[in-house]
Amino acid sequence: MAPNESPMRSLERAFDVLAVLEQNIRPLRLTDIAQQAGLAVSTTQRILNVLEGRGLVERDDSTYQLGVGTVPMAHAFLRGNRLSAAALPVLQELASATGLTASLFVRSGLSRVVVARVEGEHPLRYALPIGERLPLHLGAGRVLASGMTDEEVDELLQTVDVIQMQSGLELTPEEFKESLQAIREDGYLVAHSERAVGITSVSAPVFSASGRMVGVVIVSGADAHMTEEKIQQVVWEVRQAAQSIGQRHLSAPEPVQARNTIGR
Template sequence: MQASNKTVIKSMKILKLFLTHAKLSFNDMMEHSGIPKTSLHRMIRSLEEMGFLTKDEDGYYSLGLLFLQFGQLVADRLDIRTIARPFMKELRDDVEEAVHLIVKDGNEAMYIEKLDTPQPVRLYTSIGRRSPLYAGDSRIILAYLPKEEQEAYIETAELKPVGMGTITDKRMLRQLLDEARENGYAVTRSELEDYTASVSAPIFNGQNQVAAAISIAGIEARYREERLPELIVKVKETSMKISKKLGYSF
Protein backbone atom coordinates (compact mmCIF):
# COMPACT_ATOMS: atom_id res chain seq x y z
CA MET A 1 0.00 0.00 0.00
CA GLN A 2 2.80 2.38 0.96
CA ALA A 3 4.69 1.54 -2.25
CA SER A 4 1.54 2.31 -4.29
CA ASN A 5 1.14 5.62 -2.48
CA LYS A 6 4.75 6.55 -3.23
CA THR A 7 4.23 5.73 -6.91
CA VAL A 8 1.15 7.95 -7.05
CA ILE A 9 3.01 10.79 -5.32
CA LYS A 10 5.93 10.52 -7.74
CA SER A 11 3.56 10.40 -10.71
CA MET A 12 1.87 13.58 -9.49
CA LYS A 13 5.30 15.15 -9.11
CA ILE A 14 5.94 14.44 -12.80
CA LEU A 15 2.59 15.80 -13.92
CA LYS A 16 2.97 18.96 -11.85
CA LEU A 17 6.10 19.80 -13.84
CA PHE A 18 3.79 20.61 -16.75
CA LEU A 19 2.09 23.37 -14.76
CA THR A 20 5.11 25.53 -15.63
CA HIS A 21 6.41 23.75 -18.76
CA ALA A 22 4.49 23.08 -21.97
CA LYS A 23 6.94 20.39 -23.09
CA LEU A 24 9.71 18.44 -21.41
CA SER A 25 12.22 15.86 -22.53
CA PHE A 26 12.97 12.74 -20.52
CA ASN A 27 16.20 14.32 -19.25
CA ASP A 28 14.34 17.50 -18.30
CA MET A 29 11.90 15.51 -16.20
CA MET A 30 14.69 13.54 -14.56
CA GLU A 31 16.54 16.78 -13.70
CA HIS A 32 13.47 18.61 -12.34
CA SER A 33 11.95 15.68 -10.46
CA GLY A 34 15.04 14.01 -9.05
CA ILE A 35 13.46 10.61 -9.73
CA PRO A 36 15.95 7.85 -10.71
CA LYS A 37 16.13 7.05 -14.41
CA THR A 38 14.69 3.53 -14.24
CA SER A 39 11.75 4.53 -12.04
CA LEU A 40 11.06 7.63 -14.13
CA HIS A 41 11.04 5.63 -17.36
CA ARG A 42 8.55 3.15 -15.91
CA MET A 43 6.23 5.88 -14.62
CA ILE A 44 6.31 7.89 -17.85
CA ARG A 45 5.42 4.78 -19.82
CA SER A 46 2.45 4.13 -17.51
CA LEU A 47 1.29 7.75 -17.78
CA GLU A 48 1.51 7.51 -21.57
CA GLU A 49 -0.52 4.31 -21.65
CA MET A 50 -3.25 5.92 -19.51
CA GLY A 51 -3.39 9.02 -21.70
CA PHE A 52 -1.98 11.46 -19.15
CA LEU A 53 1.15 12.16 -21.21
CA THR A 54 1.83 12.19 -24.93
CA LYS A 55 5.16 12.15 -26.77
CA ASP A 56 5.83 14.05 -30.01
CA GLU A 57 8.10 13.05 -32.89
CA ASP A 58 10.99 15.04 -31.39
CA GLY A 59 10.84 13.07 -28.16
CA TYR A 60 9.25 15.79 -26.05
CA TYR A 61 6.42 15.03 -23.65
CA SER A 62 3.32 17.12 -22.96
CA LEU A 63 0.03 16.59 -21.15
CA GLY A 64 -2.33 14.23 -22.95
CA LEU A 65 -5.77 15.02 -24.33
CA LEU A 66 -7.28 13.23 -21.35
CA PHE A 67 -6.61 16.38 -19.32
CA LEU A 68 -8.70 18.40 -21.74
CA GLN A 69 -11.62 16.06 -21.13
CA PHE A 70 -11.21 16.25 -17.36
CA GLY A 71 -10.74 20.00 -17.52
CA GLN A 72 -13.88 20.52 -19.57
CA LEU A 73 -15.86 18.25 -17.27
CA VAL A 74 -14.76 20.18 -14.19
CA ALA A 75 -15.43 23.52 -15.89
CA ASP A 76 -18.91 22.43 -16.96
CA ARG A 77 -19.78 21.29 -13.47
CA LEU A 78 -18.45 24.44 -11.85
CA ASP A 79 -20.44 26.52 -14.34
CA ILE A 80 -23.63 24.60 -13.58
CA ARG A 81 -23.14 25.01 -9.83
CA THR A 82 -22.46 28.72 -10.14
CA ILE A 83 -25.43 29.29 -12.42
CA ALA A 84 -27.82 27.01 -10.55
CA ARG A 85 -27.16 28.09 -6.97
CA PRO A 86 -29.21 31.34 -6.88
CA PHE A 87 -32.17 29.58 -8.51
CA MET A 88 -31.80 26.70 -6.05
CA LYS A 89 -31.81 29.14 -3.14
CA GLU A 90 -34.95 30.81 -4.46
CA LEU A 91 -36.65 27.41 -4.77
CA ARG A 92 -35.49 26.24 -1.33
CA ASP A 93 -36.73 29.42 0.34
CA ASP A 94 -40.05 29.07 -1.46
CA VAL A 95 -40.85 25.43 -0.69
CA GLU A 96 -38.72 25.05 2.48
CA GLU A 97 -37.39 21.68 1.37
CA ALA A 98 -33.89 20.47 0.53
CA VAL A 99 -32.86 21.19 -3.05
CA HIS A 100 -30.25 19.06 -4.86
CA LEU A 101 -28.22 19.53 -8.04
CA ILE A 102 -27.24 16.18 -9.55
CA VAL A 103 -25.05 15.17 -12.51
CA LYS A 104 -24.25 11.89 -14.23
CA ASP A 105 -20.78 10.60 -13.40
CA GLY A 106 -20.01 7.45 -15.35
CA ASN A 107 -22.75 4.94 -14.55
CA GLU A 108 -23.71 6.74 -11.35
CA ALA A 109 -25.21 10.03 -10.27
CA MET A 110 -23.39 12.51 -8.06
CA TYR A 111 -24.78 15.33 -5.93
CA ILE A 112 -22.69 18.43 -6.69
CA GLU A 113 -24.72 21.00 -4.75
CA LYS A 114 -27.24 20.94 -1.92
CA LEU A 115 -29.21 23.60 -0.09
CA ASP A 116 -30.72 22.20 3.09
CA THR A 117 -34.22 22.61 4.39
CA PRO A 118 -35.00 24.85 7.36
CA GLN A 119 -37.22 22.03 8.65
CA PRO A 120 -35.98 20.34 11.87
CA VAL A 121 -36.05 16.83 10.30
CA ARG A 122 -33.59 16.60 7.42
CA LEU A 123 -32.35 14.15 4.82
CA TYR A 124 -28.93 12.59 5.09
CA THR A 125 -27.51 13.84 1.81
CA SER A 126 -24.33 15.76 1.08
CA ILE A 127 -22.26 17.16 -1.77
CA GLY A 128 -20.26 14.34 -3.32
CA ARG A 129 -22.80 11.66 -2.50
CA ARG A 130 -23.27 9.04 -5.22
CA SER A 131 -26.37 7.10 -6.09
CA PRO A 132 -27.45 4.68 -8.85
CA LEU A 133 -28.99 6.30 -11.90
CA TYR A 134 -32.04 4.03 -11.74
CA ALA A 135 -33.14 5.12 -8.26
CA GLY A 136 -34.51 8.24 -6.65
CA ASP A 137 -34.19 11.80 -7.93
CA SER A 138 -31.30 10.97 -10.29
CA ARG A 139 -33.58 8.75 -12.42
CA ILE A 140 -34.77 11.81 -14.34
CA ILE A 141 -31.27 12.05 -15.84
CA LEU A 142 -31.50 8.47 -17.06
CA ALA A 143 -34.92 9.26 -18.55
CA TYR A 144 -33.42 11.92 -20.81
CA LEU A 145 -30.32 10.09 -21.99
CA PRO A 146 -30.32 9.06 -25.67
CA LYS A 147 -32.36 5.87 -26.05
CA GLU A 148 -29.38 3.71 -27.05
CA GLU A 149 -27.34 4.89 -24.06
CA GLN A 150 -30.31 4.46 -21.75
CA GLU A 151 -31.01 0.92 -22.94
CA ALA A 152 -27.35 -0.08 -22.73
CA TYR A 153 -27.34 1.06 -19.11
CA ILE A 154 -30.52 -0.83 -18.25
CA GLU A 155 -29.30 -4.03 -19.92
CA THR A 156 -26.08 -4.11 -17.90
CA ALA A 157 -27.27 -2.61 -14.60
CA GLU A 158 -28.04 -4.78 -11.61
CA LEU A 159 -31.07 -3.14 -10.00
CA LYS A 160 -30.26 -3.60 -6.34
CA PRO A 161 -32.69 -2.37 -3.67
CA VAL A 162 -31.42 0.68 -1.79
CA GLY A 163 -34.61 1.79 -0.01
CA MET A 164 -37.85 -0.10 0.42
CA GLY A 165 -39.30 1.60 -2.66
CA THR A 166 -36.38 1.05 -5.06
CA ILE A 167 -37.47 -0.11 -8.52
CA THR A 168 -35.78 -3.45 -9.18
CA ASP A 169 -37.88 -4.62 -12.15
CA LYS A 170 -36.44 -3.54 -15.50
CA ARG A 171 -39.79 -3.56 -17.28
CA MET A 172 -41.24 -1.23 -14.66
CA LEU A 173 -38.12 0.95 -14.81
CA ARG A 174 -38.50 1.41 -18.57
CA GLN A 175 -42.15 2.36 -18.09
CA LEU A 176 -41.28 4.95 -15.43
CA LEU A 177 -38.52 6.40 -17.60
CA ASP A 178 -40.96 6.82 -20.50
CA GLU A 179 -43.47 8.51 -18.21
CA ALA A 180 -40.83 10.82 -16.75
CA ARG A 181 -39.65 11.87 -20.20
CA GLU A 182 -43.22 12.46 -21.37
CA ASN A 183 -44.16 14.46 -18.27
CA GLY A 184 -40.90 16.35 -17.80
CA TYR A 185 -40.50 15.35 -14.15
CA ALA A 186 -40.27 12.36 -11.82
CA VAL A 187 -41.73 11.70 -8.38
CA THR A 188 -40.06 9.04 -6.25
CA ARG A 189 -40.79 7.60 -2.80
CA SER A 190 -38.48 5.66 -0.47
CA GLU A 191 -36.10 4.71 -3.28
CA LEU A 192 -32.81 5.87 -1.75
CA GLU A 193 -33.92 6.30 1.86
CA ASP A 194 -37.04 4.93 3.53
CA TYR A 195 -39.90 7.36 4.18
CA THR A 196 -38.46 10.06 1.92
CA ALA A 197 -39.75 11.52 -1.34
CA SER A 198 -38.43 13.66 -4.19
CA VAL A 199 -39.66 15.63 -7.18
CA SER A 200 -37.06 16.14 -9.90
CA ALA A 201 -36.73 17.74 -13.33
CA PRO A 202 -33.99 17.72 -16.00
CA ILE A 203 -31.57 20.57 -16.76
CA PHE A 204 -30.39 20.96 -20.36
CA ASN A 205 -27.26 22.57 -21.83
CA GLY A 206 -26.65 24.61 -24.97
CA GLN A 207 -26.48 21.42 -27.05
CA ASN A 208 -30.02 20.57 -25.91
CA GLN A 209 -28.67 17.57 -23.97
CA VAL A 210 -29.49 16.67 -20.39
CA ALA A 211 -26.67 18.13 -18.30
CA ALA A 212 -27.97 17.70 -14.76
CA ALA A 213 -31.09 17.40 -12.64
CA ILE A 214 -32.61 19.49 -9.89
CA SER A 215 -34.74 17.98 -7.18
CA ILE A 216 -36.80 18.91 -4.16
CA ALA A 217 -36.47 16.19 -1.54
CA GLY A 218 -37.61 15.60 1.99
CA ILE A 219 -39.56 13.52 4.46
CA GLU A 220 -42.38 11.64 2.70
CA ALA A 221 -45.04 12.96 5.09
CA ARG A 222 -44.55 16.44 3.60
CA TYR A 223 -45.14 15.18 0.05
CA ARG A 224 -48.84 14.41 0.13
CA GLU A 225 -50.72 14.11 -3.15
CA GLU A 226 -52.44 17.48 -2.78
CA ARG A 227 -49.06 19.25 -2.50
CA LEU A 228 -47.35 17.50 -5.42
CA PRO A 229 -48.79 19.66 -8.25
CA GLU A 230 -47.31 22.79 -6.67
CA LEU A 231 -43.88 21.18 -6.18
CA ILE A 232 -43.87 19.80 -9.74
CA VAL A 233 -44.60 23.23 -11.23
CA LYS A 234 -41.91 24.92 -9.14
CA VAL A 235 -39.15 22.38 -9.82
CA LYS A 236 -39.91 22.41 -13.56
CA GLU A 237 -39.87 26.22 -13.65
CA THR A 238 -36.54 26.27 -11.84
CA SER A 239 -35.01 23.65 -14.15
CA MET A 240 -36.00 25.72 -17.18
CA LYS A 241 -34.51 28.90 -15.69
CA ILE A 242 -31.18 27.13 -15.18
CA SER A 243 -31.35 25.51 -18.62
CA LYS A 244 -31.87 28.90 -20.27
CA LYS A 245 -28.77 30.23 -18.50
CA LEU A 246 -26.83 27.26 -19.87
CA GLY A 247 -27.90 28.16 -23.42
CA TYR A 248 -30.76 25.71 -23.87
CA SER A 249 -33.27 26.71 -26.53
CA PHE A 250 -36.79 25.26 -26.53
Protein backbone atom coordinates in the same frame (compact mmCIF):
# COMPACT_ATOMS: atom_id res chain seq x y z
CA MET B 1 6.06 3.93 -18.11
CA ALA B 2 6.40 0.24 -18.91
CA PRO B 3 8.21 -0.77 -22.12
CA ASN B 4 6.02 -0.62 -25.24
CA GLU B 5 3.23 1.11 -23.33
CA SER B 6 1.78 4.22 -24.94
CA PRO B 7 1.53 7.46 -22.92
CA MET B 8 -2.24 7.38 -23.42
CA ARG B 9 -2.50 3.89 -21.95
CA SER B 10 -0.43 4.96 -18.96
CA LEU B 11 -2.78 7.91 -18.47
CA GLU B 12 -5.83 5.65 -18.65
CA ARG B 13 -4.35 3.35 -16.01
CA ALA B 14 -3.63 6.29 -13.73
CA PHE B 15 -7.26 7.37 -14.01
CA ASP B 16 -8.34 3.79 -13.26
CA VAL B 17 -6.32 3.89 -10.04
CA LEU B 18 -7.77 7.28 -9.06
CA ALA B 19 -11.27 5.98 -9.76
CA VAL B 20 -10.73 3.04 -7.41
CA LEU B 21 -9.59 5.36 -4.63
CA GLU B 22 -12.46 7.77 -5.27
CA GLN B 23 -15.07 5.02 -5.10
CA ASN B 24 -13.75 3.64 -1.81
CA ILE B 25 -14.07 5.83 1.26
CA ARG B 26 -11.61 3.85 3.35
CA PRO B 27 -7.86 3.65 2.61
CA LEU B 28 -6.84 0.64 0.51
CA ARG B 29 -3.83 -1.63 0.42
CA LEU B 30 -1.74 -1.84 -2.73
CA THR B 31 -2.99 -5.31 -3.60
CA ASP B 32 -6.63 -4.24 -3.23
CA ILE B 33 -6.12 -1.26 -5.53
CA ALA B 34 -4.39 -3.41 -8.12
CA GLN B 35 -7.17 -6.00 -8.03
CA GLN B 36 -9.99 -3.47 -8.35
CA ALA B 37 -8.19 -1.58 -11.13
CA GLY B 38 -7.38 -4.79 -12.97
CA LEU B 39 -3.66 -4.02 -13.00
CA ALA B 40 -0.46 -5.79 -11.99
CA VAL B 41 0.80 -4.90 -8.53
CA SER B 42 4.09 -3.58 -9.94
CA THR B 43 2.24 -1.32 -12.40
CA THR B 44 -0.08 -0.08 -9.69
CA GLN B 45 2.87 0.73 -7.44
CA ARG B 46 4.55 2.82 -10.15
CA ILE B 47 1.33 4.75 -10.78
CA LEU B 48 0.76 5.37 -7.06
CA ASN B 49 4.30 6.68 -6.68
CA VAL B 50 3.73 9.23 -9.44
CA LEU B 51 0.34 10.28 -8.08
CA GLU B 52 1.76 10.58 -4.57
CA GLY B 53 4.49 12.85 -5.89
CA ARG B 54 1.79 15.10 -7.35
CA GLY B 55 -0.18 15.19 -4.10
CA LEU B 56 -3.12 13.35 -5.64
CA VAL B 57 -2.54 10.28 -3.47
CA GLU B 58 -1.44 9.97 0.15
CA ARG B 59 0.18 6.94 1.75
CA ASP B 60 -0.17 5.97 5.38
CA ASP B 61 1.92 2.96 6.35
CA SER B 62 0.67 0.26 3.99
CA THR B 63 -2.51 1.93 2.69
CA TYR B 64 -3.36 4.62 0.13
CA GLN B 65 -6.13 7.17 -0.26
CA LEU B 66 -6.82 10.29 -2.32
CA GLY B 67 -4.54 13.17 -1.42
CA VAL B 68 -5.21 16.78 -0.57
CA GLY B 69 -4.16 17.73 -4.11
CA THR B 70 -7.57 16.61 -5.34
CA VAL B 71 -9.37 19.23 -3.22
CA PRO B 72 -8.23 22.32 -5.21
CA MET B 73 -9.24 20.51 -8.41
CA ALA B 74 -12.78 19.95 -7.11
CA HIS B 75 -12.91 23.54 -5.85
CA ALA B 76 -11.82 24.84 -9.26
CA PHE B 77 -14.59 22.85 -10.92
CA LEU B 78 -17.27 24.23 -8.60
CA ARG B 79 -16.06 27.80 -9.05
CA GLY B 80 -15.66 27.57 -12.80
CA ASN B 81 -18.61 25.38 -13.71
CA ARG B 82 -21.26 27.56 -15.34
CA LEU B 83 -24.11 25.17 -14.60
CA SER B 84 -23.59 25.02 -10.84
CA ALA B 85 -23.04 28.79 -10.74
CA ALA B 86 -26.29 29.35 -12.61
CA ALA B 87 -28.11 26.88 -10.39
CA LEU B 88 -27.15 28.17 -6.94
CA PRO B 89 -29.40 31.28 -6.76
CA VAL B 90 -32.26 29.31 -8.30
CA LEU B 91 -31.84 26.51 -5.75
CA GLN B 92 -31.81 29.09 -2.95
CA GLU B 93 -35.16 30.44 -4.17
CA LEU B 94 -36.49 26.91 -4.60
CA ALA B 95 -35.51 25.85 -1.07
CA SER B 96 -37.05 29.03 0.33
CA ALA B 97 -40.29 28.59 -1.62
CA THR B 98 -40.77 24.92 -0.73
CA GLY B 99 -39.05 24.78 2.67
CA LEU B 100 -37.29 21.63 1.46
CA THR B 101 -33.80 20.60 0.36
CA ALA B 102 -33.02 21.57 -3.24
CA SER B 103 -30.14 20.00 -5.17
CA LEU B 104 -28.61 19.85 -8.61
CA PHE B 105 -27.14 16.61 -9.93
CA VAL B 106 -25.17 15.96 -13.09
CA ARG B 107 -24.41 12.65 -14.71
CA SER B 108 -20.92 11.18 -14.40
CA GLY B 109 -20.63 7.95 -16.34
CA LEU B 110 -23.15 5.51 -14.89
CA SER B 111 -23.75 7.50 -11.70
CA ARG B 112 -24.87 10.96 -10.67
CA VAL B 113 -23.00 13.56 -8.64
CA VAL B 114 -24.43 16.39 -6.55
CA VAL B 115 -22.78 19.69 -7.53
CA ALA B 116 -25.01 22.19 -5.70
CA ARG B 117 -27.29 21.88 -2.68
CA VAL B 118 -29.33 24.25 -0.50
CA GLU B 119 -31.16 23.22 2.66
CA GLY B 120 -34.68 24.49 3.29
CA GLU B 121 -36.68 25.10 6.44
CA HIS B 122 -37.12 21.35 6.84
CA PRO B 123 -33.67 19.84 6.09
CA LEU B 124 -33.20 16.14 5.47
CA ARG B 125 -32.11 13.97 8.38
CA TYR B 126 -28.96 12.90 6.53
CA ALA B 127 -26.10 14.94 5.08
CA LEU B 128 -25.25 14.64 1.40
CA PRO B 129 -21.94 16.39 0.73
CA ILE B 130 -21.12 18.07 -2.56
CA GLY B 131 -19.41 15.56 -4.82
CA GLU B 132 -21.25 12.52 -3.45
CA ARG B 133 -21.98 9.85 -6.07
CA LEU B 134 -25.42 8.25 -6.19
CA PRO B 135 -26.94 5.63 -8.50
CA LEU B 136 -28.64 6.41 -11.80
CA HIS B 137 -31.36 3.79 -11.44
CA LEU B 138 -33.04 5.30 -8.36
CA GLY B 139 -34.78 8.61 -7.65
CA ALA B 140 -33.56 11.62 -9.60
CA GLY B 141 -31.03 9.36 -11.28
CA ARG B 142 -33.86 7.95 -13.35
CA VAL B 143 -34.47 11.42 -14.78
CA LEU B 144 -30.86 11.56 -15.97
CA ALA B 145 -31.17 7.99 -17.27
CA SER B 146 -34.19 9.06 -19.31
CA GLY B 147 -31.87 11.27 -21.35
CA MET B 148 -29.50 8.41 -22.19
CA THR B 149 -29.46 6.40 -25.40
CA ASP B 150 -30.91 2.88 -25.51
CA GLU B 151 -27.37 1.49 -25.60
CA GLU B 152 -26.37 3.49 -22.52
CA VAL B 153 -29.48 2.34 -20.65
CA ASP B 154 -28.66 -1.28 -21.48
CA GLU B 155 -25.11 -0.74 -20.21
CA LEU B 156 -26.51 0.72 -16.98
CA LEU B 157 -28.85 -2.23 -16.48
CA GLN B 158 -25.95 -4.65 -16.88
CA THR B 159 -24.31 -3.09 -13.81
CA VAL B 160 -27.39 -3.48 -11.59
CA ASP B 161 -28.28 -6.93 -10.28
CA VAL B 162 -31.77 -5.99 -9.09
CA ILE B 163 -33.55 -2.66 -9.43
CA GLN B 164 -34.93 -2.50 -5.91
CA MET B 165 -36.11 0.61 -4.12
CA GLN B 166 -35.89 1.13 -0.37
CA SER B 167 -39.66 0.77 -0.24
CA GLY B 168 -39.20 -2.83 -1.38
CA LEU B 169 -40.61 -2.24 -4.85
CA GLU B 170 -38.68 -3.97 -7.61
CA LEU B 171 -38.61 -3.10 -11.31
CA THR B 172 -37.82 -5.47 -14.14
CA PRO B 173 -35.56 -4.09 -16.90
CA GLU B 174 -38.66 -3.67 -19.08
CA GLU B 175 -40.52 -1.78 -16.34
CA PHE B 176 -37.46 0.39 -15.77
CA LYS B 177 -37.36 1.34 -19.45
CA GLU B 178 -41.10 2.06 -19.38
CA SER B 179 -40.56 4.36 -16.40
CA LEU B 180 -37.96 6.29 -18.40
CA GLN B 181 -40.42 6.79 -21.23
CA ALA B 182 -43.00 8.07 -18.74
CA ILE B 183 -40.47 10.60 -17.44
CA ARG B 184 -39.78 11.76 -21.00
CA GLU B 185 -43.50 12.30 -21.55
CA ASP B 186 -44.27 13.93 -18.18
CA GLY B 187 -41.13 16.03 -17.86
CA TYR B 188 -40.68 15.23 -14.15
CA LEU B 189 -40.58 12.39 -11.60
CA VAL B 190 -42.16 11.98 -8.18
CA ALA B 191 -40.34 9.26 -6.23
CA HIS B 192 -41.41 7.74 -2.92
CA SER B 193 -38.85 5.93 -0.72
CA GLU B 194 -36.69 4.98 -3.69
CA ARG B 195 -33.25 5.71 -2.25
CA ALA B 196 -34.16 6.47 1.37
CA VAL B 197 -37.16 5.23 3.37
CA GLY B 198 -39.68 7.92 4.26
CA ILE B 199 -38.33 10.44 1.74
CA THR B 200 -40.30 11.80 -1.22
CA SER B 201 -38.56 13.66 -4.01
CA VAL B 202 -39.61 15.62 -7.07
CA SER B 203 -37.11 16.06 -9.88
CA ALA B 204 -37.03 17.60 -13.35
CA PRO B 205 -34.40 17.75 -16.11
CA VAL B 206 -32.31 20.78 -17.01
CA PHE B 207 -31.67 21.28 -20.73
CA SER B 208 -29.03 23.31 -22.54
CA ALA B 209 -29.90 25.65 -25.40
CA SER B 210 -29.42 22.78 -27.85
CA GLY B 211 -31.85 20.51 -25.99
CA ARG B 212 -29.21 18.33 -24.36
CA MET B 213 -29.93 17.24 -20.80
CA VAL B 214 -27.18 18.70 -18.61
CA GLY B 215 -28.51 18.06 -15.13
CA VAL B 216 -31.49 17.42 -12.90
CA VAL B 217 -33.07 19.57 -10.19
CA ILE B 218 -34.47 17.69 -7.21
CA VAL B 219 -36.40 18.73 -4.12
CA SER B 220 -36.46 16.17 -1.31
CA GLY B 221 -38.34 16.04 1.95
CA ALA B 222 -39.74 13.73 4.60
CA ASP B 223 -43.11 12.20 3.76
CA ALA B 224 -44.65 14.24 6.57
CA HIS B 225 -43.88 17.43 4.65
CA MET B 226 -44.93 16.04 1.26
CA THR B 227 -48.72 15.85 1.17
CA GLU B 228 -50.44 15.40 -2.21
CA GLU B 229 -51.24 19.11 -2.30
CA LYS B 230 -47.64 19.97 -1.41
CA ILE B 231 -46.29 17.63 -4.09
CA GLN B 232 -48.33 19.37 -6.78
CA GLN B 233 -46.91 22.72 -5.69
CA VAL B 234 -43.38 21.32 -5.62
CA VAL B 235 -43.76 19.81 -9.10
CA TRP B 236 -44.54 23.26 -10.48
CA GLU B 237 -41.71 24.91 -8.52
CA VAL B 238 -39.15 22.28 -9.57
CA ARG B 239 -40.05 22.46 -13.26
CA GLN B 240 -39.86 26.25 -13.17
CA ALA B 241 -36.48 26.07 -11.44
CA ALA B 242 -35.13 23.59 -13.99
CA GLN B 243 -36.24 25.83 -16.84
CA SER B 244 -34.71 28.89 -15.16
CA ILE B 245 -31.35 27.16 -14.67
CA GLY B 246 -31.37 26.10 -18.30
CA GLN B 247 -31.96 29.69 -19.39
CA ARG B 248 -29.23 31.02 -17.10
CA HIS B 249 -26.75 28.44 -18.25
CA LEU B 250 -24.86 30.30 -20.97
CA SER B 251 -22.80 27.47 -22.35
CA ALA B 252 -20.27 27.48 -25.13
CA PRO B 253 -21.44 26.15 -28.53
CA GLU B 254 -22.07 22.43 -28.27
CA PRO B 255 -21.58 19.66 -30.80
CA VAL B 256 -24.63 19.07 -32.96
CA GLN B 257 -26.78 16.43 -31.28
CA ALA B 258 -30.30 15.11 -31.57
CA ARG B 259 -32.65 17.40 -29.71
CA ASN B 260 -34.12 15.92 -26.54
CA THR B 261 -37.88 16.35 -26.25
CA ILE B 262 -38.43 15.38 -22.61
CA GLY B 263 -41.23 17.42 -21.18
CA ARG B 264 -41.36 19.66 -24.23
